[in-house]
Every structure is written in C-alpha cells, then in structure tokens.
Amino acid sequence: MRTSELIFKSRREVPQDAEASSHQLLLRGNYIRRLTSGVYSFLPLGYQVLRRVERIVEEELDRVGASELLLPALHPVEIWRATGRDAKMADVLFGVEGKSGSFVLGPTHEEAVIEAMSPDIESYRDLPKLVYQIQTKFRDEPRARFGLMRTREFIMADGYSFDVDRDTMRASYQRFYEAYQAIFRRVGLKAEPVEADAGSIGGDVNHEFMVASSIGEDHFARCRECGYQANIEAARAGERAGVPVARDIEPVTYSTPNAPGVEIAVKALQAAGAEVEVASMLKSMLLVGEAGQLVLALLPGDRTLNVPRGMRLAEDVEMGDFVKGYIGPQGQSSRVTILADPLVRTRPSWASGANQEGSHTVGLRLGIDFNVDRFENLVVVQDQDPCPHCGAPLELVRSVEVGHTFQLGLTYSGMLAHARFSTVDGQELPYWMGCYGIGVTRVPAVIAQQYGSPEGDAVAWPVEVAPYVVSVVGVGATKDNDVVAVARRLHDLINAGGVSALLEDRDVSTGVAMRDLELIGSPIFCVVGARSLANKMVEIRDRMHDRTTLVPIEKAPAAVIALSRELTSECR
C-alpha cells in the first residue's frame, strides 16, 4: 500500500471533547469519526485495526472448537419477556415499535442464542456445543464516554456454551477462558482475569478480563503478594484483628439538631465537645432483603457500603418508625436483623444516631450497648485493605473491562421449557450454559491508550493489529531518485515476504511524513536516508522496543521480516 492511495488525512488540531489520549489519537489519525454521541464510524484505517482484532478472536475461538454463527440484532420483545429481562435491563434497552411488531435491539444474546440453538439440542449426544458471533450490539447508554469506551452501538464477540452438567459446563468455560487469554496476549494487552459480580447477566462463577488503564471506569483489587484479584464489586478485604470493647466508658447522648448523616453529625458532635471522627462513626443503613424483610447494616463511617447480593437500600416509605438520618443499632436487635462488617470489631466503641430526631450517641460498645446477628463483608474494598487470602495490602488498579466470562448454569435454561435436553436415562433437564463476551470495538481504544503517546499524536500498534506492520519512508526522498527507488524496492520485497508494508510516496516534507506515519503506527519503520544509503545501509526502527539498527540494504527485507516474526512471537 502507498500513502497516496490511503484514505487518510491527519489532523493537527487536538479534537474537542476528546479527553483520553487514545481518543485523540483515533480521531487525529482518522481511525474513527463520531456520527452522534456514542455512535462512531470506523474509517478505513480504524476498520483495519478492528478487522485484525476480529480475525484474532476468530482464530483463537476456532482453535478451542467454538463455531461461529450470526444472530440477529432485532429481537421480538416476547423472548425478553420470557426471561424477565425486558424489565431487568429496561434502563439500557432500545425498544423498536415497528409496523411488523415490537422489538428489542439486542444488547446481549442469551435469549436469542437459546432460540437459535435449542431445536438442535435434543439429547445429551448433542452436547456440548460452543458457539460465538462477532456482532453489533445496542445499549441506550445514558453517559457515552471516552470515544469507543462506552458507546450506544458497539461490536461484541459473544460466545455461548451448552452442556449436560456443571462439570462439563466448567470444562467449556475453561476453553473460552484460555482462548480469551490467548486473544488478549495477541492483541498486546495484559488482561487480568479477576473475580467479578454477575450483575444483570446472572449466574454463579464469573471473571472479568481487566486491563490496567488510565481510561478505566472500573477498579480491581490486586494482591501483589499472593496474586488474588477481584473487581471492586466482588473483592472482599481480609479480616483485621478485633480489639476489646471499652469497659471504662458509658454511652453519652448529645443534641445534634439538623445533623443527619455521618459528615455533618461528626461536626455537630465535635462542636458539642465529643471526641469523634468520621472513622469512629457507625453507619447504620436500612436494607430490604429478598423476602421483603428489613435488615440493618453496620459499617465504619469512612467506608462505602457494598450492598449484599439480593438486597437493596430501603426507601423512605419503607422505614416505618426508624428515624431517618439518626438510626443507631442500640435497642434494635429485637425488631430487625443486624448485619455488621467485621471492621465493626476493630474499635473499642462507636458513635451513632440515637434513634431520635436531632440526637447522636457516643461510646456505644459492641455486645454491651448493641448486638449483631451476623458478621459479613459489607464494605467496598479500598487501597491498602488486607488481602482476604494472605493479608498483604491490596492495591486498587484503575482498569478497563475488555472481556467477561460467566458460568450461567441454569439461570436462563431453568425458566424456559424449550431449553432442555434428554439425558442418558431419558430425563428432560435444562442444559447448563456459559456466556462469554469481548468488547471488540473497545479493544482498539485500550490498545491505543497503552501503546500511544500521552499527547495522542503517535502510536506503535502491536504487530498483529497494526494496519501496516512496516512503514517504509525515504528521508529527503522527494529530491533523491536513489532514495525513492530503494524505498520502493524495499516496500515491494517486504510485502512479497508476507509482511504488510506501507510506502510513503507522497510529495510531502520529511517532517509531515514522519508525523503522519507515527499516527498510522506501524511498529516497524524502515528509513532510507541519503546519508546511510551512501554506505549502502538503511535504518530499521523497532518502535516497540525503541531500538534502531543500521542494516545493509540487501539484508533489510529479511531483517524486517525477522523482526516482525520476533514481535509476533512476543505476543503469543
């Protein structure tokens, strides 16, 4: 390929509203273009990166025996009603009212794949089945962000497995899991599989594949000591040693008018002369359990509640005669179940609401002034919390989710009469499912963020996703016929060797050429300069390792091809 034929036009100006450097790069280099908020076109250069990512996904999933298919985007609303997800995912579903019916634009395809596959799953002999598709999804995102990171239309590689029981489901899960690790390695990303929460997809065991990245909207907790990793919703801190409760004090109640909530209460108490700080306040939060019962959750005032699965925060109308803003655990154990985070054991006493309007109590002691029915992890982990496995301090890493794998089990098949197979004994049972997703359109952005310059004006794409592996440029080429001829010959030989090369053949200055080539981002540059040419040498730049070598002209194509192989094997 020659730059003169490329549909490419670099932009010098920093694009407005592009906060992340990867987003700036993708706009400046004409990889993508915004059609409207959260909706992007992939221009030819961007489409090439995307296609290369897709090919890698296909190769690795084919390798573990998954078969590619293609499901529709337009789903009849009935199949979403059957699983109750029309309500559960209502906040992000795009509905379509057509003359021909009511549809949902699929943001995920568990329902649709069950419709497609069930007629072929009659007996245990038909299982396991592993399938996947690379397909466009739609989500009515309230907040589109960071270019390709959070969009309303995006491409996902979503896989599904169907099995006879939990064990074979786990084996299928493992096949996808391994393929995912290979995929992310090949696209150049260090993706960490971390334990995660299932959210609206449901199921039991699941992992998010997280890439540490400054454009991340998520965090995961990592223990450098033992390797424990979990995303912020799923992570649990290890227990800290408890301390004995204070025996030499008594609770004292202060008048704290108009001081509901921790922060303001602390100020009011301090003004009244009490020795408290945010960390010694007890947050007492009313929750509603699955059966509708009220639960009181206790945690330190400086921590954030991680609402336990199946529970939710109580709404005002559900609070009955609990005094909102002034709830305390004292005297409550007969009327409500009290859950406490283990951290509640780590102080001799606590301050809390006094269960009456405008009053707080200081000096409340666990087991004396209030009781706890059950201890349970209730707080969102934070930096330096102890690892639940080894106790070493956890580190919170800002990160992007690039993939997610779920052991769904019977979550969907259990509620659908046609999602069944007959066992060896002739029983009709629901099949065991797994589901797996890679955010394909997000991947180029994450790669660009990692391999691009902080200014968003240069990138070195990992070799397997680069639009062109090698860029050949003659320095001062417009003047010197030798330089032009050598550059062209090298380009042709490298291409003939099976490595995609781009020749800079435009009538532009060396400065413009180099700036544009840095946006196009070949990991290898082959620079033909008049001076080195006099010594029959050309320069090969390994941009991934920032190494430059001078090579005799006739050895350059082989050297470039070898370097390309070396870069490839580093990502395998």
Next chain:
Amino acid sequence: MRTSELIFKSRREVPQDAEASSHQLLLRGNYIRRLTSGVYSFLPLGYQVLRRVERIVEEELDRVGASELLLPALHPVEIWRATGRDAKMADVLFGVEGKSGSFVLGPTHEEAVIEAMSPDIESYRDLPKLVYQIQTKFRDEPRARFGLMRTREFIMADGYSFDVDRDTMRASYQRFYEAYQAIFRRVGLKAEPVEADAGSIGGDVNHEFMVASSIGEDHFARCRECGYQANIEAARAGERAGVPVARDIEPVTYSTPNAPGVEIAVKALQAAGAEVEVASMLKSMLLVGEAGQLVLALLPGDRTLNVPRGMRLAEDVEMGDFVKGYIGPQGQSSRVTILADPLVRTRPSWASGANQEGSHTVGLRLGIDFNVDRFENLVVVQDQDPCPHCGAPLELVRSVEVGHTFQLGLTYSGMLAHARFSTVDGQELPYWMGCYGIGVTRVPAVIAQQYGSPEGDAVAWPVEVAPYVVSVVGVGATKDNDVVAVARRLHDLINAGGVSALLEDRDVSTGVAMRDLELIGSPIFCVVGARSLANKMVEIRDRMHDRTTLVPIEKAPAAVIALSRELTSECR
C-alpha cells in the same frame, strides 16, 4: 473438518411455511433459523456460506481500489431530515426513541457516509474516493417473504463513490460495475445488469443486477436479439406501426349505467350491441404533474399504466368536474394536457367514457374526435412487446435483484452544505456521488435456488462459496477398517493441499450419510467404497457437471485439487 464435530443436524421433515425450495434447503440443512417473521439467525453452516460471499465481495472491491469501512446502524434522525428521506422512506424506516435521542435504523447509508467522509473531502485533490462496507441494515418490511429474500434485518455490501464531476463519477461507477460482475460470476450467479428506475434512492443512470430465478419478485425485459435489458419499471417497448384512422364511421354514444372502468364497460357496451373488446377501449387516467397540474393519460384498455416519473395518480378530490369512471379524451384538449402512449396510434378508432355519468362512446378517432398533446411511453412492457432497439419480441424474465448501482450525481450533495469540495479554481461545489449495493444475505438463497434440487433436499454449492469444497465419505465405512483409513487419509491430504475437506466420520448408514452430505452441498464428493478399493481406486464425483470418475487412490488428492481449481476458474 469432521461431520461429528460439525454443528449440524439435518431435518427430514419439510419445514412449514417454506414455499421456495431454497428456503426449504436452508432450513433443512440447518443453514439458517427463523427468530421471528423476516428475522433469521445464520447457524454455523450458513454463516460459512455467508462469510465466503463476503470475502469475495471484499476481494473484488479491494481490487478496484475501494476501501472498506464500517458505518453505524444507529443514525440520528436529524441527518435523515436534512435530505427529506425521513418522510420519503417513512413506510420502511424503523424509528428508535431512546433516552439518549431519536434514531433511525439505517436501511441504506447515503446520509451516514456523507457525514463520515465529508470532513476528509476538502479539495479536488482528495477525490475520487471509493469506499464500501458490509453491514447490517433494517427495513420495516410489511411483507417478509421467501426466507432470506425479503427480510427486516439483512446484510448489505454498500459502496459509495465521491467525485469532482460527472465524467469521473462515471469512471468510479464503472469500477464498481465491473467489480459487481466479477463478484456475481465468482459466487456462481449469472447476474444481468439491467437499466432500472431509481426509486427512493434517486439519481439518474442506474442498473439493477438481476438473476433469473423462480423466487423472483421482479421481472426484467430482455431482447434475445440485440441484448437490450431493462427492469419492468424502466423498460420501454419499441414503437409499432400506426394505422390510419377510420374515416367511414361516426362516434356513437351508448347508455352504460353503473359501468365505470374498462372491464365492466366492455360488457355493458357489448350487451348494448356495440363491437368492442378490452383492447379497443381507451383507458383515460387523470394524473397530477410535479407542478400540481392535471394531465390526462391515454393507453389501451388491456395495458397497465407505468406512471411517468414525477407524476402520480390524481385522487378523487382532485378530479374536479371530470366524471370519474367515465372520462374520455374527447373535448378535453382545451382544459388539460393529454399524453398518449404510442399504442394509441395502432387502432383506427377507440371506445371510451363519454364524459357523462353512465355513458360510453364508441368510434372515437385520433385527430378527429380527440387530440393528443404529446406521445410518450406510458405502458408497462409485456411479453412479446417489440424491443425498443431492434423491434424483436421482448421476453419477460422473473428475477431477483441481487445488486443495484446508482449514479446519484448531486442528488444528495446538492442539498447539504457540508458535502462540498473546492475546485482547482477555488470554487466550492457539491461532489458527485455514486452508490452501490449488494444484498449479501439474499445471495445464498438465490444460489441455493439455482444450484439446489427442486425438492429442497440437496445442493451443490459453487466452489468458492461452498462450506466445504470436498466431502469425503467411506461407503460401508463403519464395517471396513481399510475404507475408514483411506477416507481419513484422503481427507487429510486434500486439506493439506489447501482445499477445504469434510470427512464423514459418524456412525450412520450410507443412506443417512449421503443424504446429509447432499444438504451440506460440497461440489465435489470423494467416495471410498470397499469394491473399488479392492482395485485401489476411489470415486470422484463432480457434482457441478454430474460426472463421476474412478481414480487410483494415490492420484486422488491431486485429482480432487485439480478439479477444485477447474471449478474455480469456470467462475472467474
């Protein structure tokens, strides 16, 4: 690949509601599965055919220098308002009301590609540009039909060209046109480019690529003599010789109460003793022109009106004091423009409405009893009409539209301020566009219709789109170890030779195996039988030409590979 690993399950029963044999085949062979009316999943076997078609499209469009990109499906409604097509295509547009805005699901992408490309088209130096995408489209089809033929969600390969003037637009058009011919050849279809009407896309010159097929919903007219071809809306018949008008008769008016319209009027007139037939009645139809003026169109009673471009049928309220059901051309020339088809010259006299309720007049003569302002082709062509070029009889061919190419000219760019470039002289002018589309998901159905059995239980896919080029099957293989070993070895050698092979390795009878393999449709079968094996021979079946040859075992892989090449070159 082995059949035991294939996600495939043949169905013996004839699928309900599948009228066409191609639709039956695609359902029986598990190529596709219906999710809801007009919405299909491509199962793994069908997806392979689809992908092979897509690869051919990509190769041929890349060859003519078009660059692949990817535009979104979700279009902000504003860009459709800007071209007025939100109204013009309202009957098929799926609208999406999201929390994040109002969208249209793109059924075509002229608007979206202009948004994507315009920022890169600043001056004449940036032109021409040829781009294309393979992308999912949506249409709220009132009548989904024939499986993949007319669906609500489908994949199109849509291309767009941008040029400085009409001549270069034509050159770009020619590049797509030639690529299309190559694409259809390679997928095994004889697609005829026929002159066509522009419909809601607009523009001037355009061609439909039509494949003669019994599942066609369209017709095109073809002259076997001179090669003239046009679709039914665009085709014009050649002129027939006129005849002198009758001099020896006078018009006679008959009372024909309650007899509006041609068929019923003929009966009433015949009952009253007049000598008339449907072909000698004059249809007099009121039209409304672009400026709102009334136009009277005259054509023989046995022909169908082809409403001229820019006109439409008048509605009842627009007819003023014209007597609906009894209009005749006599005495009208002062108040309305009269257009007549040249066929009006081919009879000495005509019968027509008498311009008063309940009366018809017989014996009306052109130039004496009524006048015509302009002669113009007004009738839909029919079988045996004379060719407009050579006069030979035209033939009407039932056909499927698989592609459509348009010279749009300034149709879109002319109304959009940002669809402009600066010329060599510094003028700002709208660019000249072309647009081009192939109905990718429709192609496998058209191929299956042509290359499948009338019963919908067997197909021989053209070699470049076949999921597997060769199927290797051992006859009586379950019993005979030699047969099994030879079949496996041949399969491996053929695959190693770069030709995709499928090995029948299931524990099923020869009858079941052969029936399933005929559904999977490799164009080449390699049959290893115990009897021929005794003579160290195997059977190679060329299913495209219905030829069987016996070949020595050791020569079989080379023979199969050579046959595959031969079949490929026949489609180039």
